[in-house]
Amino acid sequence: MHSSSTSGSRLCLNSFFSLSLKTLALSTAFIPLHSISASKTAHQFDSVVNSSKLVVVSVANPTTVFQDGQIKHGFGYDLVRNYADSLKVRLEFKTVKDNAAALEMVQQGKANFAMTTASISSIEAKQLTSFSATCGETVSMQKNGLSSDLNWVFKSANDPLSDTASGYICRAKQAGTLQKLASFYNRNVVKQESWDSIQRDLSNRMPIYKASFKSTAQKYDLDWHLLAAIGYQESYLKPNSVSPTGVRGIMMLTNSTAKAMGVSNRTDPAQSIQGGAKYYDQMLSRYAHIPLPDRNWYALVAYNMGPGAVSQIQKRIQSQGKNPNKWVNLYAYLDNNKASNGRYRQAVQYVTRIRAYVEHIKTTPQLVKI
Incomplete structure (x- = not known):
């Protein structure tokens, strides 16, 4: 931990943004739909409301969703989940092997809509309708290494579901939340040359501490890849690391935190990992009232x-009339004030890099085999 504390989390990532249904459902300010079929069909909106369930299908890729077992997160996934939250319905998210399969499910009525990078011609061939999932927010998408060709595809343009969805997207753009979401899921947060060095570090050091990460994670019901990612961000997995502020060890514990976690030797790898995991788990419990993945x-x-420090920021967010328990609000506060506060800048980098490390560890064959 770089400043004064340490925390943990069961990486079961779900939502990022939530906009008011009142402002979205009644909105008429949505971008033009690319309508291919104007024939009357049963409204998907009615189906969603009556079943209290939104079924969305997508292909897993760096822009849409990162998935490992039950773990899901990503720009597209968070956007979809929070649209479901705005409708106050449960999201049922399905991934398929390719865009053609996703479009087929929408055409057959097996999904309410698809999130896809399929070409307009292939969407036309299925007589479906689509609109930009970013309301034309190409700059932020490209800047953060995400695809700007992401679309939401519906069976019909003449359906309140597509209307409310397009309104949701463009209001999210106007509020700046799309830009913050893209920033958080920045694919360029670590430069390619740095990835090469990171890959070497992880390949050489992770095998030494893997057993400790796995056994400790199991004890606290955590993802060991996440613990390893925290350890790498903290110390590059070097047990003798020490910062100018006196934190030390793989998990960079302060002396007081180490004592509270029962750690007598902060430079002992097993003790450090144990102490870091325990403190991380305590932080999860502290924020138990906040839904996952926030x-x-x-x-x-x-x-x-x-x-x-988090509590102080939450009070400031609340004083601004915003929900202090929404990650988008905390992230926005940190990001907006990072130029004038080094601790905020460090926190933004800390969280985004750990997220990127977890994805890297879980999707790199050489590391998966370690």
């Missing part, structure tokens, strides 16, 4: 800055 990000910020 809870994960709050816990990581608290690990880095200390829960007291």
Whole structure:
């Protein structure tokens, strides 16, 4: 932990943004739909409301969703989940092997809509309708290494579901939340040349500590890849690491935190990992009232800055009339004020890099085999 504390989280990532249904459902300011079929069909909106369930299908890729077992997160996934939240319905998210399969499910009525990078011609061939999932926010997408060709595809343009969805997207753009979401899921947060060095570090050092990460993670019901990612961000997995502020060890514990976690030797790898995991788990419990995945990000910020600092920021957010328990609001506050506060800048980098490391570890064959 770089400042004064440490935290943890069960990486079961779900939502990022939530906009008011009142402002979205009644909106008429949505971007033009690319309508191919104007024939009357049964409204998907009615189906969603009556079943209290939104079924969305997508292909897993760096822009849409990162998935490992039950773990899901990503720009597209968070956007879809929060649209479902705005409708106050449960999201049923399905991934398929390619865009053709996703479009087929929408055409057959097996999904309410698809999130895809399929070409307009292939969408036309299925007589479906689509609109940009970013309301034309190409600059932020490209800047952060995400595809700007992401579309939401519906069976019919003459359906309130597509209307409310397009309104949701463009209001999210106007509010700046699309830009913040793209920033958080920045694919360029680590430069390619740095990835090469990171790959070497992880390949050489992770095998030494893998057993400790796995056994400790199992004890606290955590993802060991996440613990390893925290350890790498903290110390590059070097047990003798020490910072100018006196934190040390693989998990960079302060002396007081180490004692509270029962760690007598901070430079002992097994003890450090145990102490870091225990504190991380305590942070999860501290933010138990915050739904996943937001809870994960709050816990990581608290690990880095200390829960007291997070509480102060939450009070400031609340004084602005915003929900202090929404990650988008905490992230926006940190990001907007990072130029004038080094701790905020560090926290933003801390969380985004750990997220990127987890994805890298889980999707790199050489590391998966370690």
